[in-house]
Structures are given as structure tokens and as C-alpha cells.
Amino acid sequence: QVQLVESGGGLVQAGGSLRLACAASGRTFSSYALGWFRQAPGKEREFVAAIKWSGGSTYYADSAKGRFTIYKTDNTVNLQMNSLKPEDTAVYYCAAKPRVSGSLYHLKEYDNWGQGTQVTVSS
Secondary structure: OEEEEEEOOEEEEOOOOEEEEEEEEEOHHHOOEEEEEEEOOOOOOEEEEEEEOOOOOEEEOOOOOOOEEEEEEOOEEEEEEOOOOHHHOEEEEEEEEOOOOOOOOOHHHOEOOOOOEEEEEEO
């Protein structure tokens, strides 16, 4: 079992930056990848970015490419978010993908979700 705790959310103006952190503990070696997802009010939870635990390959949603960077330091997976837009406002969650099989982009492939952190971008 992997335990995940997110931090770093907050209120920022459009064009600003935030760095989210997801601290992983427990059986981290059993995870194939860690991903960031977000859920805005009234919308479905959607994929943002993912990183393979071993090797560090990264994957991004089109909405995140060029603005967000996912990277790992020790047992923490960070999401650096630049040039933020009001439409980035959401609760951001990290989750662990335990298996090699299945898509990195699909939330059903992930388990061990964190509690979420709110990101609000004002216009």
C-alpha cells in the first residue's frame, strides 16, 4: 500500500505559478507510476500528468503541455505549474498506478488517491 499526501495548492493570479507536491510513503517500490489528476466543480476528474517511478518518463495532457512539468525528487512527485489560467482552477489529486498494463492516461488504472489540494486561479 502506498500513502500519498498532496500539498502546495492555493490562490494565484492568472499568469502566475504554483508547485504542487505529492509525498509518497509505504510500498512506493510497488508503484509503476504516479499521476496528477484534477477535478473542477461540475466536471469529471481528468488526467493532467504522470511520471514512471523508475526511469522518470513523463506524460502530459494537451492542456498541460508546455506549461506544467512533472518531476520526482526522492519519494516526492512535484507538479510545477506555470502560466496558470482560470480554467486550471480545480482540486488536484495525485494517485499511484500499480500495474504496468493499462493506460497512464486513464484514472481507472490508478489507486491509492491522495486527499487533494485546491488550486484557484483568479482572472
